Amino acid sequence: MVCSRAAVFSKGGIKIRKVTLKNIIKRQEVASILGDIAPVDELVITDPGGKALIGNNNSGKPLPGCPVKLGEEVIGWVMGGEKAETLAKLLSYLAVQELEKRSLARETLEKYKEISVIYDITEKLAASLDPKQVSQLIVGEAKRLIQADNISVMVIDEDTGLYSILAASGTEYHPKIGFQPGKGIAGSIIASGKGEIVNDVISDPRYIRGTIKISSMMCAPLKIKDRVIGAINVSSAQPLNYTAEDLKILSALALQSAAAIENARLYDRLKDTFLTAVYTLAETIEKRDPYTGGHTKRVMQYSLAIGKELGLADGDMERLRLAAILHDVGKIGIRDNILLKSSKLTLEEFSLIKMHTIYGQQVLKHIKYFKDIIPGVMYHHERFDGKGYPEGLRGEEIDIIARIIAVADSYDAMTTDRPYRKGLCHEAAVEELKRCSGSQWDSDVVEAFLRIDVSQTLGGGKLYG
Numbered sequence: 079m080v081c082s083r084a085a086v087f088s089k090g091g092i093k094i095r096k097v098t099l100k101n102i103i104k105r106q107e108v109a110s111i112l113g114d115i116a117p118v119d120e121l122v123i124t125d126p127g128g129k130a131l132i133g134n135n136n137s138g139k140p141l142p143g144c145p146v147k148l149g150e151e152v153i154g155w156v157m158g159g160e161k162a163e164t165l166a167k168l169l170s171y172l173a174v175q176e177l178e179k180r181s182l183a184r185e186t187l188e189k190y191k192e193i194s195v196i197y198d199i200t201e202k203l204a205a206s207l208d209p210k211q212v213s214q215l216i217v218g219e220a221k222r223l224i225q226a227d228n229i230s231v232m233v234i235d236e237d238t239g240l241y242s243i244l245a246a247s248g249t250e251y252h253p254k255i256g257f258q259p260g261k262g263i264a265g266s267i268i269a270s271g272k273g274e275i276v277n278d279v280i281s282d283p284r285y286i287r288g289t290i291k292i293s294s295m296m297c298a299p300l301k302i303k304d305r306v307i308g309a310i311n312v313s314s315a316q317p318l319n320y321t322a323e324d325l326k327i328l329s330a331l332a333l334q335s336a337a338a339i340e341n342a343r344l345y346d347r348l349k350d351t352f353l354t355a356v357y358t359l360a361e362t363i364e365k366r367d368p369y370t371g372g373h374t375k376r377v378m379q380y381s382l383a384i385g386k387e388l389g390l391a392d393g394d395m396e397r398l399r400l401a402a403i404l405h406d407v408g409k410i411g412i413r414d415n416i417l418l419k420s421s422k423l424t425l426e427e428f429s430l431i432k433m434h435t436i437y438g439q440q441v442l443k444h445i446k447y448f449k450d451i452i453p454g455v456m457y458h459h460e461r462f463d464g465k466g467y468p469e470g471l472r473g474e475e476i477d478i479i480a481r482i483i484a485v486a487d488s489y490d491a492m493t494t495d496r497p498y499r500k501g502l503c504h505e506a507a508v509e510e511l512k513r514c515s516g517s518q519w520d521s522d523v524v525e526a527f528l529r530i531d532v533s534q535t536l537g538g539g540k541l542y543g
């Protein structure tokens with residue numbers, strides 16, 4: 079089955095009506111010109127098949143006369159005595175004018191569509207800074223605009239030089255496969271940097287048979303200036319007649335998508351650099367106390383596992399990650415003789431240790447980016463029953479981020495060896511969490527912690543992700 083361009087644009091497509099003689103002579107100004115030139119009773123105008131449009135053709139078959147032509151096509155006949163030839167020429171001229179007008183209208187509509195595609199996409203893509211999410215949005219837009227069974231967004235991995243699929247719809251989804259530039263149709267299009275339509279995929283010598291049935295396809299490279307960073311592929315299982323206009327729309331989408339993906343990737347890199355700096359800061363502070371080695375990382379990992387279990391939104395997960403890394407940043411303000419004291423702290427010393435929550439807030443408040451994580455850092459020693467510090471907040475007055483870090487921090491503190499005591503085993507620490515669930519800690523958070531596999535949580539050892 080071959081689909082027309084109009085069918086390809088069936089979701090809001092541009093259809094141009096055929097130019098017919100009937101439509102031309104129906105126009106009021108044309109009717110009046112005809113009346114001026116030839117008396118109506120002498121005039122017979124028919125369609126190409128001889129059916130009378132003006133006057134009477136009683137013979138029921140085309141009469142000899144002058145043809146009205148649109149290019150090489152005869153679109154009707156004029157019989158009107160000596161003026162027939164003039165009228166036929168005039169109507170031919172009007173038909174050409176009409177065709178040009180409609181073509182112009184179609185071009186304008188297509189341009190409008192292209193511009194509106196760009197506008198819509200720019201707005202939508204600007205809302206996300208996650209490369210995968212951006213790619214999923216692109217796939218969604220391509221699906222809305224172009225008829226296809228499979229759509230995918232491929233992006234180059236700068237480390238391996240391979241392309242991998244970031245998002246796809248239909249059956250074309252191999253997230254773990256790396257594609258080589260230059261291989262296959264998409265690979266060669268990517269290497270050339272020029273979008274292409276391949277309506278007969280099977281006959282194309284570049285075609286590498288895969289598991290998906292593809293008959294027709296288009297590929298538009300994602301380019302930043304002259305650098306290709308990936309491609310959008312659309313394909314259909316049945317043969318389609320993708321046109322230059324279809325490729326134009328896909329290329330407009332690719333242009334916006336490339337910038338959005340590049341931005342998201344740059345943001346990702348910046349975020350990684352930032353997180354590394356933050357983590358290094360936290361580790362430097364932690365190193366003052368050799369007995370707490372790895373505490374920051376473990377608290378972050380437990381916290382993220384709890385957050386995931388509780389179904390926290392992406393934004394809260396990011397807050398949680400940073401707050402967990404920096405939860406004890408305020409210890410920078412505690413003197414070594416107190417922070418590193420191996421014997422029991424006096425009440426006064428303990429009140430100084432408690433100050434690390436306030437110091438944390440004071441350190442972070444100067445950095446705008448950290449504003450949202452201050453509650454997580456400042457209140458990680460509050461208790462659910464209101465008996466914690468620094469403010470004695472209770473229940474849900476305590477930010478959920480702080481309630482999560484409280485459980486993660488306490489579990490890690492309980493299970494880690496200290497100079498003055500041996501760490502508890504996992505089971506004993508769990509018993510303690512259960513015993514104080516609802517008093518010291520939020521019972522929902524404790525329950526979420528108990529559902530996670532602690533050894534698995536630490537297994538990955540990843541700082542990010």
Ligand SMILES: [Fe+2]
Pocket residue numbers: 405406434458459
């Ligand atoms: Fe703390």
